[in-house]
Amino acid sequence: MDFSIPDEYAEMVSTFRAFLDREVRPVEEAFLRELQEDELTPQMKEAGLGLRRRSAELGFYAAHMPEEVGGWGLSNLGYTLLVEAGASTGLRFATFVLGPPNPESPNPILMDLPLEVRDRHVPPLVRGETTMCFALTEPEAGSDAQAIRTTAVRDGDAWVLNGRKHFITNGANADVAVIFAANDREKRANGGITAFLVERGTPGLTVGKQQRTLAGDTNQAELVLEDCRVPPEHVIGEVGFGFQSAMKFLNSGRAYIGAMCVGIADHLIRISVEQARNREAFGRPIGKYQAIQWMLADSAVEVHAARLMTYHLAWLVDRGDYPIRESSMVKLNNTEMVGRVADRAVQVFGGMGLLTEGPVERIFRWVRMLRIVEGTSEVQRLIIARSLGL
Numbered sequence: 001m002d003f004s005i006p007d008e009y010a011e012m013v014s015t016f017r018a019f020l021d022r023e024v025r026p027v028e029e030a031f032l033r034e035l036q037e038d039e040l041t042p043q044m045k046e047a048g049l050g051l052r053r054r055s056a057e058l059g060f061y062a063a064h065m066p067e068e069v070g071g072w073g074l075s076n077l078g079y080t081l082l083v084e085a086g087a088s089t090g091l092r093f094a095t096f097v098l099g100p101p102n103p104e105s106p107n108p109i110l111m112d113l114p115l116e117v118r119d120r121h122v123p124p125l126v127r128g129e130t131t132m133c134f135a136l137t138e139p140e141a142g143s144d145a146q147a148i149r150t151t152a153v154r155d156g157d158a159w160v161l162n163g164r165k166h167f168i169t170n171g172a173n174a175d176v177a178v179i180f181a182a183n184d185r186e187k188r189a190n191g192g193i194t195a196f197l198v199e200r201g202t203p204g205l206t207v208g209k210q211q212r213t214l215a216g217d218t219n220q221a222e223l224v225l226e227d228c229r230v231p232p233e234h235v236i237g238e239v240g241f242g243f244q245s246a247m248k249f250l251n252s253g254r255a256y257i258g259a260m261c262v263g264i265a266d267h268l269i270r271i272s273v274e275q276a277r278n279r280e281a282f283g284r285p286i287g288k289y290q291a292i293q294w295m296l297a298d299s300a301v302e303v304h305a306a307r308l309m310t311y312h313l314a315w316l317v318d319r320g321d322y323p324i325r326e327s328s329m330v331k332l333n334n335t336e337m338v339g340r341v342a343d344r345a346v347q348v349f350g351g352m353g354l355l356t357e358g359p360v361e362r363i364f365r366w367v368r369m370l371r372i373v374e375g376t377s378e379v380q381r382l383i384i385a386r387s388l389g390l
């Protein structure tokens, strides 16, 4: 057994870190006031998209995508390391320069499109010139995603979609949407759900309400489909098997979410240790008190375990396994872990931990979201329990 990070990945991560320091950090510093107020102004968005295109030029942004569409075909472990490195800087703009786990970045499910459609839509996504969204959830179908009610009915030369999606990240701005619809509700995932690529501006596709959450401006919206006609060549993969196309990348996606949690937790531990060294109470730095030491020691143990689990999951994916149990374990463990680490960080910072312009409050709210999105903690437990034979 060899726990060392392969040299080529260590070099790649160090080049990526240098890019973050050299090009992303100055932009972050230019927007410090807006960031403290948890704003995402149009100027910030433009600056972020500029950094994204730069990251794409350097190859990082869509490194997870296959070479034939302009990516690097980077392994799951390789991208996992990039995601962890980005999150551990604590830079908000780092989320712009990495693709997954951000659902607006190119998703490998698009490789299942017919060649001509793929080659028209995927390279601009890979170059960071366009964005997408992944529209599965509906008001009546979240955890039980196979119960979606949006219908897809074949009518002559097109599929006609009708229904409503909600909580769709980047739904309001995406150039293309991957939309899941039921071609046969009885069959559910086994022949009953199809994935479609729908271009922005297609008649019958409109954006509904914008949805703001506890986590801040995370960019969710409703999508409304009313007699939206989609050409048959925009079916992703096979008719009735859209769910299977999406599931192929479920495990690698969960490694990326796991890595993001590890990176954020690392950042929180680092700033908490700094605070514990510098903040004095009763004549000594608070880090000299065992109560504070233990909180940070517990966080260090938990992040170490989470990191090992994440790398192991990535290794299994790269080996060609389909590690559904391990990916649920990572999603469950790491999202809950980062919640506990953030809670302790608030405690170490005291009142500063609750202050909206402080360094922890926004992260505390943001990481709360991670236990809900992309399969709740309960759903992960259900999958793990199933693997135990229950």
Ligand SMILES: Cc1cc2nc3c(=O)[nH]c(=O)nc-3n(C[C@H](O)[C@H](O)[C@H](O)COP(=O)(O)OP(=O)(O)OC[C@H]3O[C@@H](n4cnc5c(N)ncnc54)[C@H](O)[C@@H]3O)c2cc1C
Pocket (backbone or CB within 6 Å): 103, 133, 134, 135, 136, 137, 141, 142, 143, 144, 166, 167, 168, 169, 170, 213, 215, 218, 220, 369, 372, 373, 374, 375, 376, 377, 378, 379, 382
């Ligand atoms: C910020 C944000 C971004 C999102 N982005 C996207 C996106 O880009 N695309 C997209 O398609 N969706 C997106 N979603 C939707 C997200 O995936 C769903 O919110 C999530 O899957 C949970 O579904 P739900 O909200 O309908 O909750 P429900 O399914 O109604 O669950 C409610 C509660 O019941 C529990 N529960 C449900 N079933 C069981 C069970 N069998 N056993 C035990 N407990 C159970 C859940 O764990 C939860 O605690 C996003 C949501 C948010 C908040």
